[in-house]
Amino acid sequence: MEERGISKQELKSFLKAQKQRDLTYQKVLSSMCTYPHEIAVYAHNLFLDSNLGDSGLFPGTKEIEDELIRMIGALLGNENAHGYISTGGTESNIQAIRAIRNRKRKEGLQQMNIIVPKTAHFSFDKIEDILSLEVKKAGLDDELRVDVNLVEELIDDNTISIVGIAGTTEFGQIDPITELADIAHNNDIFLHVDAAFGGFVIPFLDAEYQFDFSLDAVSSISVDPHKMGLSTIPAGCILFRDESYLADLAVNTPYLTTNEQCSLIGTRSGAPVAATYAVLKYLGRNGLRAIVDECMQQTRMLVRGAKAMGIYPVIEPVMNVVTLLFPDVDRVAKALEARGWRVSTTRAPKALRVVIMPHVTEETIEMFLNDLENAK
Numbered sequence: 001m002e003e004r005g006i007s008k009q010e011l012k013s014f015l016k017a018q019k020q021r022d023l024t025y026q027k028v029l030s031s032m033c034t035y036p037h038e039i040a041v042y043a044h045n046l047f048l049d050s051n052l053g054d055s056g057l058f059p060g061t062k063e064i065e066d067e068l069i070r071m072i073g074a075l076l077g078n079e080n081a082h083g084y085i086s087t088g089g090t091e092s093n094i095q096a097i098r099a100i101r102n103r104k105r106k107e108g109l110q111q112m113n114i115i116v117p118k119t120a121h122f123s124f125d126k127i128e129d130i131l132s133l134e135v136k137k138a139g140l141d142d143e144l145r146v147d148v149n150l151v152e153e154l155i156d157d158n159t160i161s162i163v164g165i166a167g168t169t170e171f172g173q174i175d176p177i178t179e180l181a182d183i184a185h186n187n188d189i190f191l192h193v194d195a196a197f198g199g200f201v202i203p204f205l206d207a208e209y210q211f212d213f214s215l216d217a218v219s220s221i222s223v224d225p226h227k228m229g230l231s232t233i234p235a236g237c238i239l240f241r242d243e244s245y246l247a248d249l250a251v252n253t254p255y256l257t258t259n260e261q262c263s264l265i266g267t268r269s270g271a272p273v274a275a276t277y278a279v280l281k282y283l284g285r286n287g288l289r290a291i292v293d294e295c296m297q298q299t300r301m302l303v304r305g306a307k308a309m310g311i312y313p314v315i316e317p318v319m320n321v322v323t324l325l326f327p328d329v330d331r332v333a334k335a336l337e338a339r340g341w342r343v344s345t346t347r348a349p350k351a352l353r354v355v356i357m358p359h360v361t362e363e364t365i366e367m368f369l370n371d372l373e374n375a376k
């Protein structure tokens, strides 16, 4: 840092120039983020100085968060769920597993493990490291859902939790949560559902999937407003079936306005909390359903267009993620990148991965299919 500051004008033009170097989302098909809704941006800006890490100073924001947790809980089958607005799926997953780890540690268990699908997000690798427990990875069935028989085989006396993914990061697949719930119930273990992506999609799909608190054995759910909830970044949400799990996370907080804190981070912005509340209140379930409908229409359009070129998806899309098989995926991804697109690739099977977020319009898909024809 220099001794003397620079002028606002100089700074602003520097910031604008840097911002222009960033991509806009228009041709970004690799991300699970999108433009936040304008009402979310408005609310975010209004609450920029609010710190929920010391929530006694911000009772207005705290009340919004409590109501928001009730709203998201009700969407996911339990309006009495408890939790908080986190920084995203990673923090939510860490906190879900940390709660049950702490509970079992108090009961005297030393060596612990959890079982996740092979398709689990890499946040579970961080969990293995941070929480000092083993993360066992269960194989998949032909449709890339976790194979429940393999999950059962991996369970031992030290297994404290199994995890199901409702909307896998790479393939947008939904694990058989009902069957995982039976396994969790029969073995008396915790079931965490990672619906970071799917939580704001699955309730609005034409097909019905059971994946939330309406299944008695589901103990916690991660769901990210900053993905398909059109909120500002960083907005995740961790929900527990009941309040007792929050006690497993609580630490005493001397010198603050509250006695204890359950979040992983300390200072915690109220801005994305207000943003999430605003966008969900503004859109309502009908608005969210319309957004999911649009994304699914574009998803089907892309698959139809690809099939017409002789390119087939790894699985028929369950939600708004399309994975396409090519003999030479990396070459195609590079050729698309040269045309301004950002796509990603999956690991196994290797495929081109396209996420159809709300910024993807019919025109986007038309242009993309054109370029795909030339790139393949």
Ligand code: PLP
Binding pocket: 032, 087, 088, 089, 090, 091, 093, 121, 123, 165, 167, 168, 169, 194, 195, 196, 197, 224, 236
């Ligand atoms: N879980 C799933 C299923 C995800 O798709 C992601 C991110 O894409 C995460 C967790 C991690 O979310 P974040 O990047 O917001 O921490």
